[in-house]
Amino acid sequence: MAGDKPVFLVLGAGAGIGGHAAARFVAGGYHAVLARRSDEEGLARLVTQIEQAGGSATGTLLNASEDGTIEELVERVERDIGPIDCALYNLGAQIGNRSLEETPHRTFELGWRLGCFGLFRLAHAMLPAMVERGKGTLLVTSATAAVRGNAGQHSHAAAMGGRRMLCQTLNAEFAPKGVHVAHVIVDGAVDSPDTLGKMLGDRFEAFKDAKGEDGVVDPGALAETYWHLAQQPRNCWTHEIDARPWLDVPWWNDNPSPAIDTRK
Template identity: 60%
Template sequence: MKPVCLVLGAGAGIGGTVATKFAQEGYHSCLCRRSDQDGLDRLVSNIEEKGGSASGYLMNAIEENVLEDLILNIEKDVGPIEVLVYNLGAQTGMKLLNETTLKEFEWGWRMADLGLFRVAKILMPIMEERGSGTFLVTSATAAMRGNKNQHSHAAAMGGRRMLCQTLNAEFAPKGIHVAHIVVDGMVDAPDTLGKMLGEELFKQLRETKGMEHDGLVLPESVAETYYYLSQQHRSAWSHEVDIRAFSDTAWWNS
């Protein structure tokens, strides 16, 4: 039975690429996303075509018991979850205070914080009993700096960072590695940045800052960092990592 890497938020960017990397390294990758069955099937098929093993799940993470049931079923039917990648975004858009609804603000908290808490609540005791496990939590610039049009996102990501710190303080001595990963920049991901910018602007951005230029954060390179974190010796665990492209310059100012 292979160890399992469970990726919550497995889109075509960081999540799906991280799942692919772990599958290549001998894990069974469980990919979870909210929608787009065809996209999910393509990710699973691509992993299998490269000799890896994977399974896909559609789910709405804020629904009651969905996360808990998923984890228990994977533990029972697929294998032990050795690596959990919490990659669920909580971006509600660039909005000033009077444009941000209570529903949007609460949704950000549910995705960024309550979801992570629920996953930890069910999975941490299982990992603790085994004496090992890794929680890799994707975060964003908003966890470190609050801008005027990011009320929901900054509050949600700031809370995510602090939750990671409290989980680490309790569970690191029990053998569980918690890493909060700040992705400080725009990621070359069609189903996140692409949707936010629109097809034409995203295409322009990829042509000027994409794979050949390394101006965007490349999911393939991020995946290498995630895998490295999962393999660190406990005498030198990294608990917070800041990822950004070498240029570190906003594309619209260049």
């Protein structure tokens, strides 16, 4: 179905990072397989856009938190579409700020299922074939919560902290087998209609305006960075990279304090 094209598989293919990454890889000669949990119509629209631009893509709905689903998808793609050359794990687990009391056990567990376990399952199902072929790339969208745990982020940060360490253990085992694993710390709000847009609803445009000119990450720009990572030859692989808008204060910085703030 992909013909001779290499396959790019994206889990979490909304109109933001996932969709733009798919479009970028298609522009580079890939067949894209887009998987997302819901909104069949939105999914069809992404596939149609890619086809109208002269590319080829497949869309599929997927409940990644359910056992067996990622495994079935990988098997199906490898069998019916073609060898997966590059995959992007783009599922988020952000639920906004909630106190510990407002974070029930099942929420914390679901955060882990999407934020960490799903990546493990994808790796488990997909990497053996890549190792056999001696090459492949696993890109992982990550978040600031992977490197620091802010108040209210119990579920998200615990999941993302696990995701980051898992990317390191995967890289440690699979880089010498030819598989490139890259962990991308997105340290700023992204112009994603299907995630941030839906969370903010009517307030989305005002939110973006308040961020200033070029104050929100364009998912198309981020997709170029993903493409670059996937093009790096194996003598020069990046494992971790961050990205944010110019006007955003990086996660490790405070806003400059007017008063003297000794020893900080």
